[in-house]
Amino acid sequence: FLADRLGKPLLVEGPAGVGKTELAKAVAQVAGARLVRLQCYEGVDESRALYEWNHAKQLLRISAGRDETWDEARTDIFSEEFLLPRPLLTAIRGDDPKVLLIDETDKADVEVEGLLLEVLSDFQVTVPELGTVTASRRPFVVLTSNATRELSEALRRRCLFLHIGFPDAELERRIVRLKVPGIDAALAASVVRVVGALRAMDLRKAPSVAE
Ligand SMILES: Nc1ncnc2c1ncn2[C@@H]1O[C@H](COP(=O)(O)OP(=O)(O)OP(=O)(O)O)[C@@H](O)[C@H]1O
Ligand SMILES: [Mg+2]
Structure with a gap:
C-alpha cells in the first residue's frame, strides 16, 4: 500500500521460496498491469538491463543503402527501429500500467546497482543517440533479494523494505x-x-x- 501511494520501490528480502517473486506477479495480476522482469545474475550489464542496438539489423541497413552518405545512414541506424529495449527501459516507456520486477538483485554485480539507482530515482533513461526517455507513468517496482550480499546503502535508502519469512x-x-x-x-x-x-x-x- 505504501509503496503504491509513495511511488517508492519495494525491496523484498527473505529465504528462498517464500513468495518474493510471486508477490510481484500477484500485484501485477490484481492491478491488471503488465509484468516486466529483469532477472539478475552475475554479469548482467547495461545491454541486458537497459537497451542495446540491434547491430545485425544496422549492418543490413547500411549494406542495403550503399549509395547513401554517411550522415544519412548514421541518423537512420540510430533510430527507434534499431533499438532493442531491455526491461528497465521497457518499464518506463508507454502509458500502460506496469510492474517492474528486479529479481534476485543481490546476484548482480555492484556496478549494476549504480544503474538501478539512476533509473529508480529519476525514472528516466538517457539514450545518447535518441535523447532522454522519462516515465509518463511510473511502474510499481519490486526488487527481490536473498541477501547473499548486502545491497548498497544508497539503493536500500530509496526503497521501502519488506521481509517475508516462513508463514505461520x-x-x-x-x-x-x-x-x-x-x-x-x-x-x-x-x-x-x-x-x-x-x-x-x-x-x-x-x-x-x-x-
Ligand atoms: N506466500 C506465498 N503465497 C502464495 N504462493 C507461494 C507463497 N510462497 C511460495 N509460493 C509458491 O511457491 C512458488 C515459489 O515462490 P517464489 O518463486 O515466489 O519464491 P521466492 O521467494 O521468489 O524464492 P527465491 O528466493 O528462490 O527466488 C510460487 O510460484 C508459489 O506457487
Ligand atoms: Mg524469486
Whole structure:
C-alpha cells in the first residue's frame, strides 16, 4: 500500500521460496498491469538491463543503402527501429500500467546497482543517440533479494523494505489450499504440520513454501 501511494520501490528480502517473486506477479495480476522482469545474475550489464542496438539489423541497413552518405545512414541506424529495449527501459516507456520486477538483485554485480539507482530515482533513461526517455507513468517496482550480499546503502535508502519469512501454519494452509484447489482440508493441514516440524529441525536447508 505504501509503496503504491509513495511511488517508492519495494525491496523484498527473505529465504528462498517464500513468495518474493510471486508477490510481484500477484500485484501485477490484481492491478491488471503488465509484468516486466529483469532477472539478475552475475554479469548482467547495461545491454541486458537497459537497451542495446540491434547491430545485425544496422549492418543490413547500411549494406542495403550503399549509395547513401554517411550522415544519412548514421541518423537512420540510430533510430527507434534499431533499438532493442531491455526491461528497465521497457518499464518506463508507454502509458500502460506496469510492474517492474528486479529479481534476485543481490546476484548482480555492484556496478549494476549504480544503474538501478539512476533509473529508480529519476525514472528516466538517457539514450545518447535518441535523447532522454522519462516515465509518463511510473511502474510499481519490486526488487527481490536473498541477501547473499548486502545491497548498497544508497539503493536500500530509496526503497521501502519488506521481509517475508516462513508463514505461520494458518497462512500456510491457506496458501496450500489456494495452490492446490480441491485438496482435502485435513491433508493440507497435515502437510503443513510435517513441513513445520521439518523446519524446526537442524537441517542444512529448511523446506520453503514452494517445496
Ligand atoms: N506466500 C506465498 N503465497 C502464495 N504462493 C507461494 C507463497 N510462497 C511460495 N509460493 C509458491 O511457491 C512458488 C515459489 O515462490 P517464489 O518463486 O515466489 O519464491 P521466492 O521467494 O521468489 O524464492 P527465491 O528466493 O528462490 O527466488 C510460487 O510460484 C508459489 O506457487
Ligand atoms: Mg524469486
